[in-house]
Amino acid sequence: MSLASDARFWDRISRKYARGAIADQAGYQRTLEQTRALLRSGDKVLELGCGTGTTALKLAGDVQDYLATDVSAGTIAIAEEKRAAGPVRGLAFRTATAEELMPDAPFNAVLGFNYLHLVRDLPGTLRCIHALLATDGVFVSKTPCVGDMNPLIRLAIPAMRALGFAPYAGVFRAAELRQQIGAAGFDILASENHATKGNDNRPFIVARKRG
Numbered sequence: 001m002s003l004a005s006d007a008r009f010w011d012r013i014s015r016k017y018a019r020g021a022i023a024d025q026a027g028y029q030r031t032l033e034q035t036r037a038l039l040r041s042g043d044k045v046l047e048l049g050c051g052t053g054t055t056a057l058k059l060a061g062d063v064q065d066y067l068a069t070d071v072s073a074g075t076i077a078i079a080e081e082k083r084a085a086g087p088v089r090g091l092a093f094r095t096a097t098a099e100e101l102m103p104d105a106p107f108n109a110v111l112g113f114n115y116l117h118l119v120r121d122l123p124g125t126l127r128c129i130h131a132l133l134a135t136d137g138v139f140v141s142k143t144p145c146v147g148d149m150n151p152l153i154r155l156a157i158p159a160m161r162a163l164g165f166a167p168y169a170g171v172f173r174a175a176e177l178r179q180q181i182g183a184a185g186f187d188i189l190a191s192e193n194h195a196t197k198g199n200d201n202r203p204f205i206v207a208r209k210r211g
């Protein structure tokens, strides 16, 4: 299994993923508003693992430039179709991973929603995000912390992967994720639960680049 096989997995399910409804609309709206509040009109923003572009299409109009990226060409193709229906100034979609984006740096903000648990080298990706940001830039993440979830989910992931029903997924707790973000050179400014019912173990984390 490799990054290429992850990309193929997401290519394969991209149409189904695009049709899926957001499970907690109010929680999603809260995340959108909190993210919007961190962005300024002159900002250059990078979104990693943007999927079919739902969030990018909502946020891009608030900033100067918004580059929305994903490892899966299939999801980016759907994002492009959605954009064609209602063009947004300053928004670009591209098939890419964080590691390929250094020529486009620096960014004022890097966003990753439901993304960090899918990267194979979490410390390396976090260091890369740090390098992609301008001084004082912010990194915003909201991603499943599988280590805090029901142990049955943790047990099911390897079986699902073996059967081709799941991509690579890292298992970490929210506290471990915050520790890793700090170790990559960030100060954690906020860590919030945006779920409307209970805790969905997807902390909304805002971190500022240190130094």
Ligand SMILES: C[S@@+](CC[C@H](N)C(=O)[O-])C[C@H]1O[C@@H](n2cnc3c(N)ncnc32)[C@H](O)[C@@H]1O
Residues within 6 Å of the ligand: 003, 006, 007, 010, 048, 049, 050, 051, 052, 054, 069, 070, 071, 072, 075, 096, 097, 098, 112, 113, 114, 115, 118, 119, 120
């Ligand atoms: C669960 S979807 C989330 C999509 C979108 N951010 C959202 O919240 O709806 C995860 C996305 O991350 C992408 N992805 C997985 N691993 C990645 C990697 N290493 N680099 C970039 N994108 C990746 C997948 O192709 C997929 O589109």
